[in-house]
Amino acid sequence: MTLRLLIVVSLLLIFPVALASLAWHWQWYWFPLLDLHEPPALLAYGLTLTVGKLGIGLTLLALSMLILHRWRRQPGQLLVFFFCLFAALGGAFVTKTVAKAYFKEPRPYVLWLVQQGKLADSTSFYANTETVREAQLAQSLVKVNDAQIPGWLKHHWQEEVNYSFPSGHSIAAMTIAGFFCLLLGYRRQPVWHMAAPAGWAVAVCYSRLLLGLNWPADILASSVLGLLFGGAGAWGFVVLDRRLAD
Helix, strand or coil, X not given: CCHHHHHHXXXXXHHHHHHHHHHHHCXXXXXXXXXXXXXXXXXXXXXXXXXXXXXXXXXXXXXXXXXXXXXCCCCCHHHHHHHHHHHHHHHHHHHHHHHHHHHCCCCHHHHXXXXXXXXXXXXHHHCCCHHXXXXXXXXXXXXXXXXXXXXXXXXXHHHCCCCCCCCHHHHXXXXXXXXXXXXXXXXXXXXXXXXXXXXXXXXXXXXXXXXXXXXXXXXXXXXXXXXXXXXXXXHHHHHHHHHHHC
């Protein structure tokens, strides 16, 4: 791992996400920005699903096959590889969970529903357990016309009734992208190879904004944290892989 590689990966992952905060500073509200019944909204939803319960497994499988292709084979290499990858993701998950409980930031869609008169206020909403929130949100969304918010987004909102900061999807995507981008760079692959997972992770972050699930500060903090965890995992794998090769 070199300083130059770390700088390149940081620019690929952090800089594009930081632009969202600048747009917010200029009062560009990310939600509701899209026409939620048009293909761009469905694309954003599809990107979010790539870090969902099923999607993240398929994403990790595809990227793992890419990075391990033609890598020198060492006994125990796969075990070390997945240990480092899942240790990075585990650290990101624990950090995200603790931070959400501490900061208690309402999600954008919750405040939007309050503004629309569909929820009383965000404080009383989050005072309930997650099970009660899901039921309360379901009742509130019945009052929202499908022409305004499509059914697929209503369903997704009901699955994400926890707090907003930091973004769990964003920190997972950035941890994965940081891990694989650094390993691709370590293998001296072209920059455009790194641009593919980096572009995917950045797109996942923006999908969270456009669907009303996170704020710009959420995805920016998640990007920094994800890069740290992904970088630690990649560094750990490189060190252990070198030892296996000796």
